[in-house]
């Protein structure tokens with residue numbers, strides 16, 4: 001069956017978009033059919049996969065607000081098996097525009113449920129840096145949440161709030177919601193703080209934390225300026241290899257027993 | 258007179274909080290009386306200045322929603338001359354809670370105007386990574402906007418949207434609003450992308466960009482785990498020196514001719 005994963009962390013700049021793009025590409029590379037839903041008004045995932053701003057006339061905003069089907073929003077990317085439902089700046093109005101709609105938290109789930117026939121094996125949802133209605137829509141539509149966690153002090157501070165929010169969504173909107181895993185990002189083994197945060201997180205959250213860590217690697221931040229995932233831009237670099245490894249670990253973990 | 262500056266960038270993780278804390282500390286170190294308003298539900302600036310979560314029962318949220326005066330919210334920090342109006346997680350509800358209030362964008366300005374007698378020379382407002390009602394309140398209350406810009410591709414992508422939003426707020430809510438400046442953060446001269454982004458920004462925005470650049474410096478990210486600004490934690494490090502230099506440049510630029 002299809003697996004829907006929301007990539008979430010309200011802390012900004014922790015690697016949500018970089019993880020969504022490169023994990024999506026890695027899953028596509030092993031033959032899975034993947035849809036990346038860009039739910040961030042910044043539209044970074046769309047840019048990183050080469051969708052020009054002028055081609056975002058119909059976007060994930062329309063799926064939430066105008067009941068437009070995914071088949072009209074999803075477009076193929078340069079990566080075989082990888083499709084993207086682009087984000088647009090209009091998404092920043094969703095909290096207010098849907099404030100009176102009783103089903104405001106369920107819009108994305110309804111759109112995804114109506115599109116089962118599109119045969120995606122994986123749906124990854126890139127979220128904005130906030131625990132707002134967009135992120136709640138993603139968590140309500142998802143089977144699980146993937147949390148990129150930067151190995152920095154401020155990033156650690158927000159984790160307990162995020163875990164509380166996941167529990168609240170699970171209790172009120174999506175009882176099946178689980179944590180797919182926590183992936184340490186921008187890990188720099190020469191940096192004490194990085195190592196310390198990594199140890200703290202593993203000590204408290206144990207098995208939830210992937211073995212795979214994503215190292216700080218400049219090639220990951222260069223790739224989007226070429227509108228390519230790092231795996232295409234430089235498949236041999238440490239960043240790309242780490243995301244291939246993460247995809248493997250994710251597939252092994254979620255395999256039905 | 259008092260100068261109110263909003264530290265804004267909807268891109269996440271670009272150094273807004275680190276800039277607000279350390280620039281605030283540098284201004285306090287040269288004898289200015291400074292108030293840092295933490296408008297981010299994450300409350301990172303409050304944590305970085307040592308305000309425990311249990312001491313945030315009254316926070317900047319109450320200034321916006323419950324008409325509580327700044328004198329009841331602002332508390333001194335370990336740094337002489339530096340006060341903070343702490344943020345709290347309740348801030349994340351402001352967009353929805355004030356949706357029907359006609360003056361929803363003016364709440365912070367009203368609170369600051371009612372507190373002129375507190376004699377602050379500078380007010381710095383740390384904003385969340387979004388162009389939402391919290392950030393609009395900050396821009397409406399401010400004399401100017403300071404934009405920390407990380408030297409990365411995704412960070413550059415959001416700049417034009419941010420400049421448009423500043424123009425919109427200027428046209429509809431705050432005709433005096435100007436751009437205080439753009440400060441390049443996490444600059445790494447060994448990294449081509451960093452240098453390239455820096456050049457591009459200076460080429461298009463010229464004088465708006467500060468001469469001072471904030472280097473990538475691990476001491477800046479270690480300091481918050483000690484609940485201290487970097488200037489107190491390690492005043493001699495490259496990061497601290499850069500923020501002292503930035504404060505000097507900012508004061509020289511905004512001096513009345």
Ligand SMILES: Nc1ncnc2c1ncn2[C@@H]1O[C@H](COP(=O)(O)OP(=O)(O)OP(=O)(O)O)[C@@H](O)[C@H]1O
Pocket residue numbers: 011012013014015016017018019040044127128129185186187214215216217218220221222239267268269270386409410411412
């Ligand atoms: N492992 C890494 N090594 C080096 N740079 C990275 C790495 N991961 C991400 N980056 C860069 O760091 C910045 C932040 O990453 P990214 O934009 O993916 O985070 P985000 O959580 O999606 O941010 P936002 O909260 O704004 O949505 C980007 O410029 C990205 O290119």
Ligand SMILES: Nc1ncnc2c1ncn2[C@@H]1O[C@H](COP(=O)(O)OP(=O)(O)OP(=O)(O)O)[C@@H](O)[C@H]1O
Pocket residue numbers: 010011012013129152153154155268269270271272273274275276297301384385386442443444471472473474475477478479481496
């Ligand atoms: N010049 C620097 N060198 C090294 N690390 C830095 C620097 N500036 C900030 N950091 C670290 O990078 C991370 C992001 O910075 P910070 O939290 O200040 O950004 P922000 O824009 O406030 O993020 P958010 O969008 O989540 O509010 C933090 O962990 C911080 O400690």
Ligand SMILES: [Mg+2]
Pocket residue numbers: 016017018040044127128
């Ligand atoms: Mg992102």
Ligand SMILES: [Mg+2]
Pocket residue numbers: 273274275297301384385
């Ligand atoms: Mg911040």
